[in-house]
Amino acid sequence: MAQLETLLVSSPHDHIRVVSLNRPKQMNAYSTRMCEELCAEIDAYLKDDALRVLVLTGEGRAFCAGGDVSNADDDRDHLMAQQLSHGREMRDGMHRVIQALHHLDKPVIAAINGAAVAGGLALALACDMRIADESAKLGDTSGRFALLPDEGGAWLFPRAMGLDRALKMTLLAETYPAREAQALGLVTDVVPDGTSLEAALDLATRLAAQSPLAVRLAKAMMVQGLDVTLEQSQREAALSVMIANESDDVKEGVRAFFNKQRPHFTGH
Incomplete structure (x- = not known):
């Protein structure tokens, strides 16, 4: 594969692969290129029998802020003119990522180092377990832009937190501190700030020792x-x-x- 533009990939321990979203200036908002690279890395993890656990995290102060809405006016004009193109972009982009994670039969841990909102929350929920820094914020902010939970959130959110809570979060564009998100079912464990990756790697090491x-x-x-x-x-x-x-x-x-x-x- 060509050199990665939007991800950092490492193998800090035997049988464990770490993939870090690497667009920190954009709070790791996903782009078409990031989706392509994520799909390739997930596929490589699936096919490598030496790898037993995948850890997904973000560089900088966010896990993932959802889709990149920079230059929103230009993008909106383009999408309104070519609505079918937007559908294809979702189908071939983040939809593929979420489905690839959902169908993996090997474990994936999200180390949530900061904001995980909108499509970023969907990405985290597509992982099997979520370890969050205490100051991390989680929720669905798509409504602030009159957007929809279209990356998979409409399916994932109610399954994680119940339909009533998911509706409240999405319709009011709410976000929650990590411990409240844990109580709502969005987070598995909450750890001190700056230690989510360390805690995820500890969990990954324990998982990698299992059959x-x-x-x-x-x-x-x-x-x-x-x-x-x-x-x-x-x-x-x-x-x-x-x-x-x-x-x-x-x-x-x-x-x-x-x-x-x-x-x-x-x-x-």
């Missing part, structure tokens, strides 16, 4: 279970058990337990 096969299957079972009946979920679970119970990782887990040792899982 990658069991983690992937368990995540897939739970995500799919949100949209199927109990009976359908149990049928899928029975099929997954047929795979997991014959794995080397299960044998390793049993061996380590009886020998009072820490297991070493390989994913086989």
